[in-house]
Amino acid sequence: MDSFTLNKVEFDAVRHILAGYCSCSLGKTVAMHITPSRTPATIELWLNQVSQMVAAVRDVSPPPFGGVTDITAHLERARPGGGADGNDFATIASTLEGAHNVRTYLERLDERLDLLRELAGGIGNFEGEVRAIHSTVDSDGRVRDEASQRLADIRQQIAQTTQHIHDVIYGYLRDPEVSRLLQNPTVTLHGDRYVLPVKAENRGRLSGVVHRASNTGATVFVEPNASVELNNRLADLCEDERREVQRLLSQLALRVSARDEEIAAALRHLAQVDLLSAKAQYAYQFDMTCPEMAERGPLQLTQARHPLLVDQAHRQEKSGVAPDRRHPVVPIDVRLGSDFDLLVITGSNTGGKTVTLKTVAMLALMAQSGMHIPVQRGSKLPIFRDIFIDVGDEQSLQQSLSTFGAHIKRIRYILGKIDRNCLVLLDELGSGTDPDEGAAIGQAILDELRGVGCLGMATTHLSALKAYAYNHERVDNASVEFDVETLSPTYRLQIGTPGESHAIAVAQRLGMPKRITSASRKHMGEQHKQFRRAIQATSVARQSAEQARSEALETQLEAQTQLEAYQSKLADLHRLREEFETWLASLNELKKGDEVMVPSLKKTGHLVRLELHRQIAVVDADSVQVEVPLRELMPDLGQHDVREQISAMRKQILDQAGQTQAAMAEARRLQEEYQRSLHQQQERGRQFDNWLSAIARLKVGDEVSIAKKPGRARVLMLDLGGLRATVESELGQEVISLQDLFPQTGPFAHLPPPSARPERPPRRGHEQRGQRRDDRGGDRRQGPEQRGQAAQRDHHRPPREPREPQPDRPMERRSPETHSAQASREAVLALKPGQQVYVVPFHKRATLIRINAEKELAVVQSGIFEMELPLADLEPVKDLRPEKSERHEKGPGRDKAPGRDKNAPRTRDERGGPGEGRAHEATAPQGKTPDEQQESVQKEQGQLAEDNEHPREDETLPPATGGE
Template sequence: MNKHYRTLELDRVLEMLAEQATCAASKELALRLEPCDNYRDAADALQRTADINTLTNRYGTPGLGGIQDCTGALQRAKLGSRLSAGEILQVARVLHTIRAIKKWRGQGETATAADDLFHVLAPVEGLEKDIFDAILSEEEIADTASPTLNDLRRRIRKAQLKVREQLDGIIHSPQYAKALQEPIITMRDGRFVVPVKIECKNEVKGLVHDTSSSGATVFIEPMAVVDANNEIRMLQNEEQLEIDRILQEFSERIGQVADATRTSFEALLQLDLLFAKSRLADKMKATVPELNEDGIIDFRKARHPLINKDKVVPVDIRLGDGFDTLVITGPNTGGKTVALKTLGLLTLMAACGMMLPVATGSRAAVFTHVLADIGDEQSIEQSLSTFSSHIVKIIEILKIADTKSLVLTDELGAGTDPTEGAALAVSIITALRQRGVRLAATTHYAEVKMYALQTDGVENGCCEFDVATLSPTYRLLIGVPGRSNAFAISRRLGLPEEIIEEAKSMVSSENTRFEDVVSELESTRQQLENEVTAAETARSEADRLRAEMKKQTEAHEAALEKLETEARDNARALVERTRSRTDLLLNELEELKKQKDKADFSEKVAAMRQGYNRRIEELRDTADPVKKEKAEEYHLPRALQVGDTVTVAAINRQGTVIAGPDKSGAYQVQLGNMKMKCDPSELRLPEDAPKPPKKKQTPTGGTRTTRPNNTEREARTELDIRGMASDEGLMEVDRFLDRCMMMGIKNVTIIHGKGTGVLRAAVQQHLRRLSFVKSQRPGMYGEGEMGVTVVELK
């Protein structure tokens, strides 16, 4: 890496970036990242990062699952070589990641600057699925990888069972009880043997395959099982040949898509680098600066990315807009060098396409060269002092610098006689400005401050220092020359006053006047800053009150709207009740007309008139907008049923429930010839209303436990068997799948974790034997990836 970039600590920022990458190949890309030296490339790189950051903030950041570099395997497959099971699985994982990233991008429809990388991703879903179905791990091929392999393994298991039965008869035979070290069957060199005591080895006829480390036991293959063991060995050889054929077939299929997969893999690495930039940006709370090629820098609230975020003090740095040279002064440890490095490092980060830890609205420039003379590189071997090392760097910078260069120098002209050093510093600044560079330099020389005040295009800046506390504030103030605080600090620390006064008398009158002017400027600046702060506080308070008043107004408007809505609803309800009661009165009149010839007609007319007057009064009370009716609280003693006799409280009439409840909870009540829709709160059950029939008791008289139906059961679609042994996990899987079949669930997820892969392999192999399993696949991004198996039931 360029030594100037190392001086500004770009390498440490790239190490932070590499930590955010998810695979080794993309980490290496991050460490080798170089700043762009032209505007177009830098702007494109920054726009890609910004677009990816927008996508990840909206849809989450996808992981690449720790994929490994498979380009070597792809090349060998293309040339016809047979890949190992592990290499084929690596390719399958890359294909899985390609498909997952492609699917992730499909969530967003807005075009981005990184879409060219997404477009070259070429999933090969069929090959990916076939590999995962056939290869369970680097050491295990599934029985279902081919019909031939399945048949061979079935025959091997059958032959092994036959041998075990024969050996089981031998180890449990009284004839060999004394000869055996212990009654067990073991294996040596892939053949079944029994452990025999060394002194009894002639009593068991067979082939000796091994001896124990103590020499007390020999492992003998009885003659009775030699042929069977030979058969097993031959079948195992055929099995290996079939496995080799399967691997060769997969290798050929991979070779056919090797070029497209390699291109997709390279695009994946670039995307992972962009995801890493996005993660780092979120971690730094970074924003996207506005890039330009005019050499204008305006960093607002800039934070050095390598300083602890709880300790770093944001600074505002400007350069190139109105002035091309910034001279920064201030006390030692006041933050001058940090401001200088922040300016250079953020410029390099922007050229690398990284978002910056600055406030919104900041601007960054793209330079062909970023040159830095920061730090002391004394060398005894090369006879270089502090001054000499700085001059050597300046000479190198003068050879390279041009109009597209940013030059940063720390303590320019230091390490020699102050008078000569100041003159040399002014001359170097002048020479660099003649080359058209953007220059930021730190100094303690008053002559350089005067040069900045008297020269167009050169601006003073200082790092603020609080004399009262003898500590720097680390704020960078542009447009204000730094003041020497030596006398004030000495007085604060207790140096005798007579010494300080004598020192002051030795300072030239010009320097004294200059310091007085700077002091007055600083006092005026602080006063104006306090006034601005007070004005900002007042404006913030006014904005807060304005927002509070707006919020209250909106609340009042909402309350008024609610009252209007309630009034409309009440009016609508009043109209409905009036219509219902009017219909009831009309029905009673019709009934009364039919009975006019009866003897008690007069009495009925009087009762009718009395009821009419009472209902008119009720309607008048209901329509009164001022009077509020305090309804008696009433709760139905039980749920209403069709056929119940109820009283409609509003009209004090009895009727029969004929339907309900509907979606709104209302019931339909038959009142004579009229039907009325009522809310349950308007209905009353008579005290002598019959209770709902009790549930029949079981014949035994005991408590009957009802089995919950399918809708009452918990419809679980996931099963977590992490941490279980294979046998225990498979039993849980069977119970879970039986329950899902009974409940009609078609898609379920089994969580077995990643781990060593043994539990996953057992589950997936077991699922292939189940007739009611339609398909299975590893989880995709967002589902758990290789830690889960998604099952579809028939």
């Protein structure tokens, strides 16, 4: 980028502000040298990274840079022979630890912040080097005693020798004869040796080595003979310590230098992350946004503010400057490249014309440097190859040139460099010379810019240049607003309206005699007056059009913001719905011992069992079993926050009632969709509660609605452990999932209520069941010919009349007064917890948990489901091994019922449960060996188990009752 432009717009000031948000010297150094890029891919990457870092700073925190410093010089010394000391390695360890913390921070960010997570890959793992340094050097840079055994021994000897020397020296001080010879009763350290200050006249009276004399010569420093050898020993030990320390540091230098390139790469990534964090914090504090960038397109800045003025206002506020004394920051709207490419700005002095140019240049430079800018969302910027500015500030011009000469020199340079991908900003075009000639030169320069096709803005006071925009395509006027009543600028930019200098009005307001202001108006030429009237007449219509355009743009931006907000909320609802459905599916897959999260306990536990009849789950948390409502295992859907957000959004929509109909229609549509989604989500929660309650109350024999044709069926068997149910409808029997029950009130289907059917009389008798089986094609043991004939009969049979759904009726319990029930009760009471029992209504085995004899109840467990049942519904599981009895001796045909066809289906009383009925069926016929009898019994047991678990389509199951 053009260095003159960077200097004139004070880009260095933004660099200093950015460096102030950096956390370490690495980031500060990079921030002070940032430059705009011209590569679209690079700019897009930078801006996206900053956007993600803003989200991380807002939702988490800034990256932790504690302990990180620029260790480049330390690494240079931390080479073999480089002379690094303990402080160098302590600083290196501190920075590598900080790098580890930053890397962990990036890795733990949300997956949506993928660009930041990728930066973690550039920061290596240096835990081994950190441990090696810490085991050798402490945080103060001192080599630890335990760094090596030799060093520990040497330092122990040094301590002992030093103490011995102290004892000898201080022994001299305590001797009265010696103390009279001393200048002062103190001990002095000369180099590494302990000496006594002896009066010069007594130097021969104390035997020892004289090291030096004082400046006055009145004192000599004598090392007593008794400590000479000890001091020599101490000097040798200190030298041994130095060599051992050097050896240990050299080992560290070898280890660190082996990875110096990786460490240097990590430092570069740390600097990049720190710079991104600084950009994000800067943007977040001043509510900056990411502009829409394009290689070639319009420039459209809405509510743009100069960043240096924003920072100045912020500092004034922090320093306590009174609000009326602060400099307000007035946002401006600027556009180029849509309906015009060049903008001529006119207006009064100190009205903000130059600030407008600098604002546009600064924001473009910041955006191409990968920074968010203080504009409203939806602002657009093209990517410029270069930006050229010619600002007429006196301090920015060479003093040896006149104002006009300085302008011409700079503009000549600009015209020689520009192309259609550049932005040109010219201040006070045509000034500094004769107005007519200056206007002619200014028009020629604008012609040149139009010919190149670049975007540009120019400020001027010349009327001829105001008319230029009316006579040339792709050029428009703009002005900075001026309040004549207060004689002060408002700093607002009005596109489409040329401005006036208001010199006569200002002079009159300031007290200029009326005769002079009147004479001034007379001196204004008639042509100039006509020009002003024409401009004013044109400006009225243009201002109205510009106002309408501004309102339409504002409405579009607000509608876009609402749209994105609703889309975000809808995405959240879709995510919540997926989580809810996933949770429902996971509930069906829960097994004993699975780990579940219990929000009320704020900890996880292991599932012990689910008690659907009580709608609770028993969870083992830290070896303590607690009962948790089943709803607690459902994830928090955050519906309260959603309702609050909907309320806020509804208020925003109502505030926009007077805006365009298109935006309102879109907002209403999104609101209704959002409300429907929320209602569906809440309804799913209520439906799931109802479904759980219905499943808990369900009994064999109940007529229920199902999610399949014909919509109603009667429950024949419940397999809560397998989450299945066997049902019978007018279409036959089938095994369905529990999810297919109660679809009208459950969360798995939304079918309309079944149509009214005439009531179908119940069929409980054995003759009716046998007749129905015969009607459907006979027993499964029929041959193909018989089954074909039966199928033909079914084909010609008239369709059944529809039946009314039967009301739910209680499951028929076994009468506890029968002899068999009494025997079963006594046998069940004799069982111990953990033994197997047979649940007659469910046709399934279960494990006995506990018995309440007083209430005639028992709790059994099947899979992870726990049920409470009457004792009359339970039977002990008997041993089915063959045994001798009177019935074995009756010979063949002993169990055959009179008049019974051998191919006729067995009734429930004949098939029986695992009690006496099944024991009879399992009894082997006479004439077989014990081995043959055992094989016959095992086959019969296997056939019974298969019939119970997988009923065939042509077989009638046992009656749905629990009675005898």
